[in-house]
Amino acid sequence: GRGWGDEYRTRRGDIKFILLELLSEHPSHGYDLIKEMETRHGGFRRLSPGSVYPTLQLLEEGGYLKSAQEGGKRIYTITDEGRQLLAERTQQEPSDSPWDTFKSFVTGKPQEFIELRNAATELAAAVVQVARSGNMERINRVRELLEQVKREIYAILAEK
The missing domain is CATH 1.10.287 (Helix Hairpins)
Structure with a gap:
């Protein structure tokens, strides 16, 4: 059987799309991305720094993000290539966005x-x-x- 949380556990590789989706809304730094994910999931899902920061670095190296130091923090911004990758993912799997499984699991029940x-x-x-x-x-x-x-x-x- 499936255990607590299996219904919305992130599949390997989805973290990059979750980060791209968050960054498509506004530029941010890693800690804010972690907190935003936790907030959206009512405190039940938290990305680890050990998965976020290496993924941000890989996305930047791939040209999907750019970053700049602002106020002592590295702020990430999605690039046109990142938006394209996100759009391609949505076209390939329109009903399987990184948020969909979790959203369907908690719809109407966040309280x-x-x-x-x-x-x-x-x-x-x-x-x-x-x-x-x-x-x-x-x-x-x-x-x-x-x-x-x-x-x-x-x-x-x-x-x-």
Whole structure:
């Protein structure tokens, strides 16, 4: 079966098209591209610097982007060649843009994703508080509870 996130996991090679698509909207630097991707996916998808920066460099070397230092940051701008590559991708696979799978997965549900992320964040904060208390009885009770909840979540994922 497919696990959490498989429905919108980025296929190898799609990152260049995601970056080109973001840069077709406006010039940006790598960190802003990472944050924009995360924001568009409600915090559930984040590109790693280890995949973004080498891809930006390759795209620039290929003539699909150009960059300039501005205020201590390297700002990338899509070139006409980059727009052409993006257009060709859209023509070849019109219903398979890098965003489409994720968009279809969350359409009409972005608030639920944000609420789920917030609940998970709040839970993590509570667990940290228990760990900091140093009370081994509480720590063990919370660990057992988390293991039970994890099993229940997997049971939900296994449902058809």
